[in-house]
Amino acid sequence: MQKLKVDVAVIGAGTAGLVAYRSAKAQGARAVMIEGGPYGTTCARVGCMPSKLLIAAAEAAHMIDLAPAFGVHAGEKRVDGVAVMERVRRERDRFVGFVLEGVDNIPDQDKLRGYARFTGPHTLVVDDHTEVEAARIVIATGSAPTQLPKLQDVGPGVITSDEVFYWQDLPRSVAVIGTGVIGLELGQALTRLGVRVSVFARGGSVAQLTDPVVLRNAARVMAEELDLHFQSEIVGAVQDGDEVVLTIRQNGEERAMRFQYVLQAAGRTPNVAGIGIEQLGLALGANGVPLFDSRTMQCGTSHVFIAGDANNERPVLPEAADHGKIAGDNAGRYPDIRPGLRRAPLTIAFTEPNIVSLGASYKQLCAPGKPKFAIGQVSFENQGRSRVMLQNKGMLRVYGEYGTGRFLGAEMIGPRAEHIGHLLSWAVQCRVTVEQMLEMPFYHPVVEEGVRTALRDLAANIARGCSDIDPDEVEPGT
């Protein structure tokens, strides 16, 4: 077996791992990056980029459906599934190509191919061909789609999002399990592209929303377009030829339905099982993830750091990059550990309307021991510009601190919310007050005028010292 001795070993060459490797090198460390799967990152290969490519095609199809309401008629709509998927794969491969170029530029002696597992606190074995002794280690192993026990070993018709972006054609029908970000983004996109889609949720969650008022609104808005079934339990599934017979229990009644595919979108599990993590002797938290400091990415006081989806803190791309930088810097300059830059939280589901949370969530603000907070809100149903664009759906709720008047966060479903989310998360990070936000420019006619309405409502409630919160609405959603 080949033996290697390094300052820093990074496990995983995804976004977090690549950034961690480069950051450790920049600190002057002798570093090696270990990758067991294909290079190219989850984001570019089977995540952010191909999903947004599919959504872009769906938006084009949707504009044709919407056009007659403006008096514009485009003729008969035809979706060429082969061409749609060919563009998704071609453009995806282009994005992956940029990542591969970056990997090619890393010296060969710094790259190891194979799956790493711990054999001791400082030792890793890679696919039984190399033993690595590392003074410090960064775990950046990402996450994998959660496999539902009721759908195990059914057959080729039960898939995850990983398979979707290798399709050669659009399927006839898909059952989506889960109303999280993946389920709603892909479920809506496929519906708009003419695929028969039904979405099943075991509870009532909608993407990352926790504010019960926004959540109810979002459930209604999404159900206007999607065949959405909340409170549905999977009873079982059987592969029958090229279809899956899926049995669902809803309101005590069982129903069997046929779909070409059943897409599991029930969350992602951090890849920390099966890598010998117990060899590290670290305290483990939920999902077996070592307890770590989210400012330094250090696990306990050890020489081990954890970054990206592997730590399950905020499993989105910008956070993976930030985690990787902090972990790599600290692993490189160990034992000089420093807190790195953490930004205001921001998550965006690229559904239409977009679903966004930023800053402190409603659920976080409702946590035991937290002081009361003020709420302001606006509906986009009669908002000027939203109506002009025929996108007058959804609502925004904004949160502020009594006394200081500081802006704390927001949850929303609404038009252009991906941009409004940025604006508001920057305000959270700048720690401005609601009054200061209202002193900023607002053009006309823009969706941001709706944001101003919500902020005015919030400012008034802060000034009054109380909000009109319905007691039925204080229980945060999930």
Ligand SMILES: Cc1cc2nc3c(=O)[nH]c(=O)nc-3n(C[C@H](O)[C@H](O)[C@H](O)COP(=O)(O)OP(=O)(O)OC[C@H]3O[C@@H](n4cnc5c(N)ncnc54)[C@H](O)[C@@H]3O)c2cc1C
């Ligand atoms: C369908 C989908 C859509 C998404 N859309 C968005 C979006 O729009 N915006 C957004 O911000 N985020 C999005 N995300 C989330 C985003 O893709 C992830 O948060 C991000 O890619 C995580 O990066 P990472 O470096 O932690 O993991 P990865 O990129 O998965 O890297 C982990 C690497 O570790 C390797 N590995 C695992 N175990 C081992 C081992 N034992 N030894 C060696 N190598 C190992 C894996 O092969 C992998 O290459 C999406 C995710 C999905 C699935």
Ligand SMILES: NC(=O)c1ccc[n+]([C@@H]2O[C@H](COP(=O)([O-])OP(=O)(O)OC[C@H]3O[C@@H](n4cnc5c(N)ncnc54)[C@H](O)[C@@H]3O)[C@@H](O)[C@H]2O)c1
């Ligand atoms: N736009 C984006 O930023 C984006 C897009 C896609 C994915 N992602 C990332 O990928 C992660 C995974 O996405 P996701 O949609 O799979 O997860 P999610 O956590 O957003 O949603 C999971 C869904 O599955 C349901 N569920 C969980 N366990 C279940 C069970 N046993 N049976 C039935 N349903 C069950 C949940 O109720 C929920 O509706 C997200 O957390 C996000 O970080 C981000």
